[in-house]
Amino acid sequence: MKILAGLIALWLAAAAVVVIFLLGDDNTCTPTGSAPSGGSGVPAGTGHTWPVDPAVFTVSDVFGARGGTHLGVDMAAPEGTPIYAAMDGTVAASGAASGFGDWIVLDHNIDGQIWSTVYGHMYEKDLLVAVGDQVKAGQQISRVGTNGESTGPHLHFEVRQPPGRLAGGQAIDPMPWLQDGGTATPSPDPHAANQAAATTPAPTSAPAAPAPTAAAAASGCGTSGSGGGVDNLKPGSVPPQFEQWYRKAGTTCPEISSALLAAQGDHESGFRTDAVSPDGALGIAQFMPGTATATAPDGQPYVIDADGNGRADPMDPADGIIGQARYMCAIAHTIEGWEVDGKVTGDVTALTIAAYNAGEGAVLDSGGMPNQIPRHFTETRPYVAAILADIPTYAQQLS
Ligand SMILES: [Zn+2]
Structure with a gap:
């Protein structure tokens, strides 16, 4: 379920630390669809509830933080x-x-x-x-x-x-x-x-990214901020003009976080908005033009006009960062479906990062971490390892 409605960062000073509320005040973004089942591997419909009222708690450290040691x-x-x-x-x-x-x-x-x-x-x-x-x-x-x-x-x-x-x-x-x-x-x-x-019963079908409802789209909640992801960005860890976009992007779906996207952005472009690779990858999130305009599961292109300046452009940092999140979430949902089907095994986060670099087909063909061509070993795998290792650099570390 898309529980964590709305990305509004409220700041709470507590015990000399600052934590970020995941539950914003944007309650017009009520849950409108179901997150994919199966990502957890738990059979659907087995019934579970929050261990702490989600109106009360804030995530102060995510799973896999501290170099993967936080379990x-x-x-x-x-x-x-x-x-x-x-x-x-x-x-x-x-x-x-x-x-x-x-x-x-x-x-x-x-x-x-x-x-x-x-x-x-x-x-x-x-x-x-x-x-x-x-x-x-x-x-x-x-x-x-x-x-x-x-x-x-x-x-x-x-x-x-x-x-x-x-x-x-x-x-x-x-x-x-x-x-x-x-x-x-x-x-x-x-x-x-x-x-x-x-x-609401969990869906039992194969995962698919939920399309935003008309109501969500009408209230401006359809693109991000209602997906249940985690805004765990450490203040000051990215150039200030990008911070709001990584925060917003991190909540697009539960499989990603702001810190993950920021670590990935650093590896893709070094946060350079004018980056163009020899292959033609564009902007801060290094979108290939064909991917930027490809249709996401919600029917819109991956790269949308996130900042409302009248154009959807991967060279536009807001559009690139939000597009990065939308693409990462689509990949993650695809991989979760493959895992449910037994076609792929491995950590969904690592495989999602790998697919962003090497393509989803490389993950599917490899049954997991890409292993088909030399570049998968010389580029993709080090890319995945480096991003995972850098996530703590961008994440709130409280306890
Ligand atoms: Zn802990």
Whole structure:
């Protein structure tokens, strides 16, 4: 579901840090479609809900941050904010854990396989469940704390694939998983958007980028800012004239973030708006002309007139950056579909970056990270590694 409606950056000074609200005041951009299911790999319709009211928390650190070592998402919220079980399940752990302060691990049986959700940095006094307890989605299990290796109150939330957290299951990005919606009972005090997420079944068909509705287009919300992505851009990390566009672009879909796009922009053009490559790639995001004008899943070209100056032009930095996001999201959704179909394996983010460089066909033909021609090894793979390594340079690092 497109939960995180509207990109409005509200600044919150808290504990001497500045965090960015993901939930803006643009509530006219209510959810209008479903994010692709399957990106998380979780079967659709299994039902999950937000572990913290999305009207309350702000993402202070994304999955995969810190050079890929951050295996959850950090949801900053005031100390004492209720934490809810994200799915029906069984309490597998509840107590002290290294680095986490106190944690709770819930195991969820989905079609006979054990997935886990993990909740960290709480205080012992706030553990409301014990090992072996059965919990329901939306049931309060604890309260936000700042215990353990933490610099401010937040929930560290993980989603682990089978065989589950305590059996070494791999982490996946929780945000697309949460935004896939579900059929769970909403949390006791649901935000309007959360309520929609909790009552709308996740789509079961192959992923496809949702087209904006007429209402969304009419309210100016159709192009970006309503896609559930993450504006995690570190202030001052990009040239100031581009900052608003990377912030806006980062929210286009859950699979991307502002920091990812900025790291990619640096590698594509060094933020040079007049960049033209020998191949003819244009502008800050290095669009090939044919790609810029190709039709995105929403029926518009990838490069649109984002800044409203009357022309859609990849040499225009706003149009290029927003176009970059639109293209990245389309690629990500395509790759998620291929993963569901078993045609491709690997990290969706890495493969999406690879496809931006080498084309989606290279990913499909390779069944994952491109391996078909020498350039895939000499250019594409280093390009992917460099961008992933640089994301922390552009991302808020709070805790
Ligand atoms: Zn964390």
